[in-house]
Amino acid sequence: xxxxxxxxxxxxHEDDIPVLRAELYDDVVNASRAEGGPWRPITPGSKDPxxxxxxxxxxxxxxxxxxxxxxxxxxxxxLWGIDNHNRAAHIGLGLLPSSRGKGYGTDVVATLCHxxxxxxxxxxxxxxTLSDNTAMLRSAERNGFVREGVMRSSAWVMGxxxxxxxxxxxxxxxxxxxxx
Numbered sequence: 712x713x714x715x716x717x718x719x720x721x722x723x724h725e726d727d728i729p730v731l732r733a734e735l736y737d738d739v740v741n742a743s744r745a746e747g748g749p750w751r752p753i754t755p756g757s758k759d760p761x762x763x764x765x766x767x768x769x770x771x772x773x774x775x776x777x778x779x780x781x782x783x784x785x786x787x788x789x790l791w792g793i794d795n796h797n798r799a800a801h802i803g804l805g806l807l808p809s810s811r812g813k814g815y816g817t818d819v820v821a822t823l824c825h826x827x828x829x830x831x832x833x834x835x836x837x838x839x840t841l842s843d844n845t846a847m848l849r850s851a852e853r854n855g856f857v858r859e860g861v862m863r864s865s866a867w868v869m870g871x872x873x874x875x876x877x878x879x880x881x882x883x884x885x886x887x888x889x890x891x
Contacts, residue, residue: 787805789804
């Protein structure tokens with residue numbers, strides 16, 4: 712397990728899946744804001760590719776996020792789009808509604824940075840988020856990410872186009888702050 716100050720990033724457990732599905736993906740608005748495509752219902756017990764981990768798939772590393780105190784599941788985190796040639800990847804996370812606003816997001820981003828830069832030896836990490844996602848923007852910027860641009864009207868979300876903010880962080884600009 713990778714450990715931050717407040718959270719741990721560990722392998723996905725089978726019993727995480729129903730919780731993550733119910734709290735993150737069955738919520739139409741939340742899932743529509745987090746996904747790059749339209750929401751659709753997933754049959755309970757199906758092999759939902761967003762949640763069920765296939766260890767053979769390269770380029771994506773999914774984690775379950777747990778509180779260090781007690782081990783309670785609080786969300787999901789992912790290093791995705793891993794490009795080993797250019798040594799770059801994207802990061803993303805989703806916290807359960809009851810776990811938002813407690814500083815976990817900033818710690819998840821820090822721990823993903825440690826994983827990307829130290830464990831994987833990457834040069835660049837990138838985040839794309841909706842322009843009104845102030846929690847993610849704050850978590851990214853607290854970890855040193857720099858706003859590199861705005862992709863205007865790039866996301867179709869619940870009946871309207873929204874802007875996305877592109878943020879980047881280079882290994883040499885990262886200042887590690889969490890324990891692992």
